[in-house]
Structures are given as structure tokens and as C-alpha cells.
Amino acid sequence: MAKILSVLYPDPVGGYPPPYARDDIPTITGYPGGQSAPTPEAIDFTPGQLLGCVSGELGLRRFLEGAGHSYVVTSDKEGPDSVLDRELSDTDVVISQPFWPAYLTPERIAAAPRLKLAITAGIGSDHVDLPSAISHGMTVAEVTFSNSISVSEHAVMQILTLVHSYMPAHEWVTTKKGWNIADAVSRAYDIEGMDVGVLGSGRIGQAVLRRLKPFDVRLHYSDVHRLPKEVEEELELTYHPDARSLASSVDVLSIHTPLHPQTLDLFDDELLGAMKRGAYIVNTARALIVNRDAVVRALDSGRLAGYAGDVWYPQPPPPDHPWRTMPHEAMTPHVSGSTLSAQARYAAGVREILECWFAERPIRPEYLIVDGGGLAGAGAHSYTVAG
Numbered sequence: 001m002a003k004i005l006s007v008l009y010p011d012p013v014g015g016y017p018p019p020y021a022r023d024d025i026p027t028i029t030g031y032p033g034g035q036s037a038p039t040p041e042a043i044d045f046t047p048g049q050l051l052g053c054v055s056g057e058l059g060l061r062r063f064l065e066g067a068g069h070s071y072v073v074t075s076d077k078e079g080p081d082s083v084l085d086r087e088l089s090d091t092d093v094v095i096s097q098p099f100w101p102a103y104l105t106p107e108r109i110a111a112a113p114r115l116k117l118a119i120t121a122g123i124g125s126d127h128v129d130l131p132s133a134i135s136h137g138m139t140v141a142e143v144t145f146s147n148s149i150s151v152s153e154h155a156v157m158q159i160l161t162l163v164h165s166y167m168p169a170h171e172w173v174t175t176k177k178g179w180n181i182a183d184a185v186s187r188a189y190d191i192e193g194m195d196v197g198v199l200g201s202g203r204i205g206q207a208v209l210r211r212l213k214p215f216d217v218r219l220h221y222s223d224v225h226r227l228p229k230e231v232e233e234e235l236e237l238t239y240h241p242d243a244r245s246l247a248s249s250v251d252v253l254s255i256h257t258p259l260h261p262q263t264l265d266l267f268d269d270e271l272l273g274a275m276k277r278g279a280y281i282v283n284t285a286r287a288l289i290v291n292r293d294a295v296v297r298a299l300d301s302g303r304l305a306g307y308a309g310d311v312w313y314p315q316p317p318p319p320d321h322p323w324r325t326m327p328h329e330a331m332t333p334h335v336s337g338s339t340l341s342a343q344a345r346y347a348a349g350v351r352e353i354l355e356c357w358f359a360e361r362p363i364r365p366e367y368l369i370v371d372g373g374g375l376a377g378a379g380a381h382s383y384t385v386a387g
């Protein structure tokens with residue numbers, strides 16, 4: 001029998017369960033391109049309810065304990081005395097969410113001799129040190145596509161929020177109790193006619209491009225895997241061979257690559273300096289793809305007209321993290337991929353992965369990041385590992 005440890009974000013301060021705004025969520029059975037939504041044998045939760053926090057338990061307790069496994073759920077993940085560190089030594093499976101990541105460092109992996117499977121309840125497994133996972137003989141899996149559309153909607157929302165200068169306008173009429181039209185519109189523009197690009201045209205990046213098409217913008221992209229010609233023609237895309245060519249050509253850039261050695265610290269002073277004056281960046285991918293202080297400098301100097309996103313490092317960030325107070329930002333905490341709609345899908349996907357694991361059935365290749373001693377499946381397509 002196995003020990004499963006879930007590291008989930010804390011319950012709402014108002015208590016669990018929260019009052020829900022709606023009674024149900026739409027049923028999504030498949031994704032663009034034909035991949036099916038998760039297909040577990042059963043679920044023990046109500047779709048649309050809060051599953052990603054400690055009391056939500058990803059809806060897994062009955063299933064796991066019913067099969068004789070032990071299930072520990074905690075949000076306590078920092079420092080050597082954390083529940084995460086105390087429980088790791090005899091844990092077989094760690095489940096974590098990018099929104100409240102259990103950073104599985106080389107030291108933690110080395111301290112977990114039984115650890116064989118790390119599941120990301122969501123997408124993006126950079127919180128697991130992948131080289132260590134490979135040498136430890138682990139499998140790393142995530143629930144590919146579960147929240148890709150959620151994130152693409154959030155990215156489009158943040159592009160419009162920045163360019164239309166929504167945040168200052170909202171502040172004038174609410175916090176400041178004013179009606180200061182001139183102040184509120186002095187940085188407001190339309191995206192119509194602008195050049196808008198995505199770095200990374202995978203599941204999320206392509207969904208962003210498709211959603212932006214009706215806004216009558218000129219669309220650009222760059223990716224290590226070029227899209228099929230039909231897609232480029234359908235969306236009237238301009239392809240760029242690298243991030244620099246893309247970044248220097250667009251008014252708005254949305255980042256959608258994984259964090260891996262090729263993308264770590266990619267947007268430094270030099271690359272930000274190559275962007276047009278007054279460009280905007282939205283980053284819902286990973287914070288470490290951009291240089292934290294270079295972004296602040298670019299906003300201060302006016303090189304960037306705005307920066308938005310929902311990814312930070314570390315998570316949670318300290319109270320004095322400069323992105324909390326930098327100018328012209330429209331930041332959220334890491335929420336885009338954890339809507340109640342997305343939670344139902346990634347909780348079902350985690351259950352599907354666990355069912356396969358316990359029954360020794362193969363996990364879908366599109367869910368695999370590391371397996372069999374190397375990058376596998378979706379991981380082999382989108383990640384690299386250093387040296």
C-alpha cells in the first residue's frame with residue numbers, strides 16, 4: 001500500500017466550503033485537436049466545487065483510503081520542519097499544484113527514497129527538479145490541457161486589462177471615489193491594429209492566438225516547433241525564428257513556454273531593451289522566464305507600458321516582492337489555471353493518473369513529463385534538461 005502526499009493551497013479565509021456563485025459548470029469532454037478530457041473510472045466530488053485547497057483534497061480521499069492507501073494533505077511546505085519535509089521520507093507519490101508548488105528540489109528528492117511518482121495537478125512541472133527526478137527513477141506527470149483554455153482566457157483578459165488601462169480606471173471610481181475621465185484614459189488604447197505575439201504556440205499559446213484573431217490585430221509567434229502551414233495561413237500568423245525577433249516586432253507579447261534551461265531568465269535587460277517603447281508583456285507561463293528586476297526597470301523607464309501575469313517566484317512571494325508595488329502592473333496571484341472549471345478537470349486527471357499507476361497501466365503519453373529514465377511524452381516535446 002502506498003503513501004500519497006498532496007500539497008495544496010490553504011482553505012479560504014472565510015471557511016470551507018465557500019458559498020458558490022453558480023450551481024454547476026459546463027461539461028467539457030474534449031479539447032481542441034481531439035484529446036479527450038480526463039477519463040477516470042469514477043469521481044467522488046461535485047464538479048464546480050473547490051477541490052484545490054486542503055479541505056477539497058482534490059476529491060481523492062475516499063478513493064485512496066478505500067483502496068487501502070494512506071493520504072496526507074497539507075499546505076505546509078516551507079522549511080525543514082514543514083509537514084512536506086517531515087512526511088517525505090516514506091512517501092511514494094507527491095501531488096502538487098503550480099499555484100502552491102511543493103518545490104521538489106534535489107535535496108528533497110534525495111530525502112525521499114520511496115518517491116516514485118510526482119503528479120502536477122495542473123500543467124507545468126518545473127517545480128520538480130527534472131534531472132533529479134530522472135536520476136531517481138521517478139515518473140513526473142501532469143494533467144495536460146486541463147487548464148490550458150482557462151489560462152488562455154486569463155491571458156487575453158490581462159492583455160485587454162493592460163492596453164485599455166482597466167486597473168487605474170477601476171481604482172479612480174472605487175478606491176479614490178472619483179470620476180476622473182482624463183486621468184483614467186491617459187494611458188488607454190485599443191488593441192485593434194496592434195502587433196500581438198505569443199512566445200510558445202502550444203496548447204495555451206495557440207488558444208490565445210485563436211481568441212485574439214477576431215480583434216483585428218496582426219498576429220505573430222515563435223516556437224521551437226513551427227505550426228503547420230494551414231494554421232499559419234488560417235490565423236494569418238507571422239513566424240519568428242527566435243524570441244528576439246518576436247519581441248522586437250510586437251506591441252503586446254504573451255509568454256506561453258514552459259520554464260526550462262532554454263527559457264530561464266530569457267527576458268533580461270537586453271531582450272526587454274530590444275522591445276518597442278511602450279510594449280506590454282503578459283506572462284502566465286512562469287515568473288523565472290523573465291528577470292524580476294529587469295521587468296521593474298523596464299516599467300520604470302517606460303520601455304514597457306505594462307506588465308501583467310499570474311506567475312511569481314517564489315510562490316507565495318514575500319510581502320516585499322517588487323512586483324507587488326511596481327508601476328503599470330495588473331498582476332494576480334497564480335489563479336488562471338485554478339478556476340473551479342479547471343479544478344474539476346485536473347482533479348479528475350490526477351485520479352486517472354493514480355488509477356493507471358496503481359493498476360500498472362500506462363499513463364497517457366500526453367500526461368508524461370519524465371518517465372523511463374528521461375523526458376517523455378509531453379515533456380520530450382516541450383522541455384529540455386540541462387547538461
Ligand code: NAD
Pocket residue numbers: 098122123124125145147148151199200201202203204205222223224225256257258259262263284285286310311334335336337338378381382383
Ligand atoms: P505546451 O507544451 O502545449 O506548449 C508549450 C510550447 O512551448 C511548445 O509548443 C514548445 O515547443 C514551446 N517551447 C518550449 N521551449 C521553447 C523555447 N525555448 N522557445 C520557444 N518555444 C518553446 O504547454 P501549454 O499547455 O501551452 O503550457 C505552457 C506553459 O504554461 C506550461 O509549461 C506552464 O509553465 C504554463 N502554465 C501556466 C498555468 C497558470 O495557471 N498560469 C497553467 C497551465 C500552464
